[in-house]
Amino acid sequence: MPSEVWQPYWGGIDKPSGLYHKYLVAVSEAIGVQIVYRGYDSFEDLFTALENHEIDITIGFAHTEKRKARFNFSLPLFNLKKVAWVSDASLLKHPPSSWNWVCIENGAECDVIKKLGAEKINYASRLNVAAQMLKHNIANATVTTVMEVSQYILQPEHSSGRVVTDYDLGRNYIGLMMAKDRDDLKKEIDQAITVNQLEFESIKLSNVYLLNDQTHWQLLQHQQGSKTIRYTISENAYPLSYRNPKTKQLSGYIHDLLKLMENKSLFHFEYIPANNRDIEEMLANGLVDILPGRSIHDINTKKYLSTTPFTDINHAFIETRAPYSQRRLALLDRTGTLTKEIKLLREIEDLVVYNRSSLLLKDIIAGKITHALVDQDIVDNHLYHNYEMLFRVVPKPEQFEFTTPLAIQMRKDSLYLHNMLNSLLEITSREEICALRNDHAQLLIHYGYNKDIVWSYVLLAGLAAALLTIGAAAIVYKLIGHLKSTQTINRLSQKEIHWLSTLLDSMPSIIFITNNKNQIIFSNEAYKSHYEQCKVSLSDCSGAHCKLVSSAIELESGCILTNHNDCCPCNERYFQVRHQDIVHPELGGNHRMTIVDDVTDEKIHEQELSESNQRAMQAIEARNQFLAVVSHELRTPIAAMMGLMELLQFNLTNPQNAELLRNAIQSAQRLSSQVNDILDFSKIEAQQLQLNIRGCNIYHELCPTLRSFDATALLNNVEFVLDWKPSNIVTANMDALRVNQVIINVLSNALKFTKQGSIHVTIIVDAKHITITVTDTGCGMSESQLSTVFEPFVQAEKDISRRFGGTGLGMSITKNLLTLMNGDITMTSKLDHGTTVTCRLPIEGHPLNVQDNFVQMPSCPASQQWLSLWQGKENTLSAETHLPAETAQPQFANLYPDTLFDALGGQNNDLASDIDKRVVGISGHVLVADDDNINQMLLRRQLTLLGVQFHIASDGVSALEYLTEHAHDVDLVLTDCHMPHMNGFELTKAVKSQHELFGDIPVIGCTAEDSRTMSEKATLSGMDHVIYKPYTFNQLNRVLSLYLKTEKIKQPNDPRFNWLKQGTPEEQLEMAIVVRDSFTKEIQSLNNESKETSHIIHRIKGSSAVLEIQPLIELTTRYEQIKDEQQQLALKHEILAELKMINLHVEHWLLTQDC
Secondary structure: OOOOOOOOOOOOOOOOOHHHHHHHHHHHHHHHHOOOOEOOOOHHOOOOOOHHOOOOOOEEEEOOOOHHHHHHOOOOOOEEEEEEEOHHHHHHHHHHHHOOEEOOOOOOHHHHHHHOOEEEEEEEOHHHHHHHHHOOOOOOOOEEEEEHHHHHOOOOOOOOOEEEEOOOOEEEEEEEEOOOOOOOHHHHHHHHHHHHHHHHHHHHHHHHHHHHHHHHHHHHHHHOOEEEEEEOOEEEEEEOOOOOOOOOOOEEEEHHHHHHHHHHOOOEEOOOOOOOOOOHHHHHOOOOOOEEEEHHHHHOOEEEEEEOEHHHEEEEEEEEOOOOOOOOOOEEEEOOOOOOHHHHOOOOOOEEEEEHHHHHHHHHHHHOOOEEEEEEHHHHHHHHHOOOOOOOEEEEOOOHHOOOEEEEEEEOOOHHHHHHHHHHHHHOOOOHHHHHHHHHOOOOOOOOOOOOHHHHHHHHHHHHHHOOOHHHHHHHHHHHHHHHHHHHHHHOHHHHHHHHHHHHHHHOOEEEEOOOOOOEEEOOOHHHHHHHHHHHHHHHOOOOOOOOOHHHHHHOOEEEEEEEEOOOOOEEEEEEEEEEEEEOOEEEEEEEEEEEEEEHHHHHHHHHHHHHHHHHHHHHHHHHHHHHHHHHHHHHHHHHHHHHHHHHHHHHHOOHHHHHHHHHHHHHHHHHOOOOOOHHHHHOOOOOOOOOOOEEEEEHHHHHHHHHHHHHHHHOOOOEEEEOOOOOEEEEEOHHHHHHHHHHHHHHHHHHOOOOEEEEEEEEEEOOEEEEEEOOOOOOOOOHHOOOOOOOOOOOOOOOOHHOOOOOOOHHHHHHHHHHHHOOOEEEEEOOOOEEEEEEEEEEEEEEEOOOOOOOOOHHHHHHHHHHHHOOOOOOOOOOOOOOHHHHHOOOOOHHHHHHHHHOOOOOOOHHHHHHOOOOEEEEEEEEEEOOHHHHHHHHHHHHHHHEEEEOOOOOOOOOOOOOOOOOOOEEEEEEEOOOOOOOOHHHHHHOOOOHHHHOOEEEEEEEHHHHHHHHHHHOOOEEEEEEEEOOOOOOOOOOHHHOOEEEEOOOOHEEEHHHHHOOOHHHHHHHHHHHHHHHHHHHHHOOOOHHHHHHHHHHHHHEEEEEEOOHHHHHHHHHHOOOOHHHHHHHHHHHHHHHHHHHHHHHHHOOOOO
């Protein structure tokens, strides 16, 4: 069963009770088993337990088609007709499709609401959650039953909700629910229900809520669908019914009671004014259906029916203040319903009956009446209106102790109406009726003096007046003022003072009222209890005093008070103090009410929350620090691996070794990609990822990425289809890096999970959006897997990471990137059939503004369509036309727009210069500061290839010392950011701060740190540029070229490199690698100062002759002809320089090849 209370059906797992409990007890007794309850927090948990046979049965779930397919149901125990309930009757002016509905998730009511065409549906996990959503205006309508309506009413006396029966919403058939495979149990329970039908029917008849539901529908059927019940009552029957003297509107708690009953029922109560007519005749003649507020003793049971009493009238006994010799008794009967009471009283003594309070007051003033029995509400009302000078309330004689029960009267033939009203009153609590009644009570609190004392003051003042001067007369005048004040103060009835005291005593807060001298003139029970406890506790501590009250008086309103007193029972507790100034409405004078609330638990909870928040912030900071450290520690070795392997690939000639190296490079790149994923995710979580929106050529930005996947798919025997819809949009403002990252993440997943079949990419570009759709025929996903695909670190299956790799961050990052760019992503998938991902993001696209200035004119229709759009001409071909393969590059089956664009002469000269692969030579002296030996070795090799002179220092201190000694020789400082003794930032500051010594020498930082934190540090320290690990050889070359002298190096069309143009591309590549490796060994041999120098140079002479490298042939020949050692040494250095120059050109040529 549900753990929580499910009123009015189920009392909760802690206190099993209610209708469902009674039915379950009856069933268990019928089949001879014992009930053991188990509680579940959600319906789905309960359903799962039912299917797993953790429990046998449950109750309270309607027979829906979904549930029938999943569970077995017994025969119905009872059924309830469904109705709609709206929180405000004004909603009935609008169609139900516009209401804001709420229903229990996966409940039958949700299906009913959808059939009504509802546009807004909120889903709640439980009935009480749905009730709270209605009470707090999160929703304003639901499908329910009459039995449940009272659950949705927040303030009964002020609710404006309404039951709606205008729609046929079906019925809820409630039986027992069990697992689908429990046919034996179903059969046994069905048989018990059939055999014990009478017992189950008695449960239904004994339940007031089921009876209420039943009587409502019976009455509605009897009245042929009419929902109006007419009533009348005297308008001079305060507080039952009266005209408000200020607003002149009809008021009274009888009208409020019928409004509350209307909210809980199917019916509308309509008031018919009596207009001086006999209301009982109106009932008899059918002008009204009921008379509410009638004395139960005055109803003729032979002619009329009455409900059970719902309230009663108490009578106060008043006595005139004028002198009298004999008691003359009167009774006020405004509604003419006290016939029985009048008869009994007249048996005791003479009695005068009045039907108007004004006539009674008139005769009291005239002395015709000395005592009267008057409705207590009337007495209180007249006290409030300053009539206490005429009479006082005195104790009632025992024979006058009676109350008048009030009920609702109706005709004898209104049996269905009688049953419905009785059941409705049965589910309306006394507390609700009291709340309605109290709304019409008039209450005023007075605090004053003892009347006898005041009269003594007056007497003394009178005696003194004869002896004293005018000053004494003033004192008398003042005392008379005290007398008048005292008379005003005592106007509040003792019953109302008692009621107020009881109300304040019931509050847990310490409450007291002080005068302008801070003297306490009133206090509640909590104050007295605290005072007594302190008195007992402090009696053991000499000289100790409780300062809680005095401190509270001095403290400002809203402040928190901490009580520090070891002897006090409330030591070390927190109290919130609130003050409210009170001005007496008649006497004036400043009073102040102080409320002291014990907020210790809240304060402790607040402290716990603060500590929890602090721990959470520390955890976030620790996580960020961990990610930064881990990323740095990972990126540094990754950078070294990739750099070394990049250099190593030029030395491998064996195809198998080259293949192994390529696999190693791919693994390092994948590891680098995963580190970048983690960093991107941490940036997104910290909201520190910034977009770089700039103008760019869409084709040039996206096509290289797509083309790389085209090639990879070809290697994996997966068909890759690009369907880029022709468009005239060529350039756009967007973050090309992040758009490419989105494409890479989506296509990587498609390629990863598609082992055979195809990947279809569709791109649609217009002036405002770019839409990329990727459809694959891979393994696909189930609905549960699809629901978690965008969650970080989550993969569809546990073994995916093992089988395919990855961090589980790709799609989470993709979604967050698209959200950051104000785009969106949708994904559909079917297990074993494939997945479709659609990414849509806004751009600011610009069409190509050209005419017929293309170099080439394509002949194929699709290419002509692109050209027509670029030239602003009408699109004459179908949008579904695919680009033909013959216009594309030979190694790919798809046409890429950048290829067509460039082939037609549309390429931009600036862009062309950006991708110029001509080798650039760099000259200069670089100071390297790095403490890592591997990084030192890598930079030594890279800078050697670039032809740059360098010096390597192991930390910032030694680097600064070297720079100080060679300030004029060093052209650039390349420093790692994290080193011992002096890090890169400190080194940069030291260099930049000594401008007179070092000038404007550029400093380039090299780091594996996260760029979001590194950028600010680099700027503050004065670094000119930052290279982020892992970087490629070309990236290093480009950055150094920005700050060092560069010169165009002769291209391999030099006669010395004619050997490089012979043979196939494969043979040229192999020859270049062999020559480079051979000359590298010769350079090493010559540098070793070996005695075999002549043999080495002779070997070089032979090689250069084969390659027809004329300068080298001439140098080696001259070396062999000269015998002078000094001249030979000079020629040796020239040979070495020539060999290094040839190797440098060969290295740069290799870098331009796709190897």
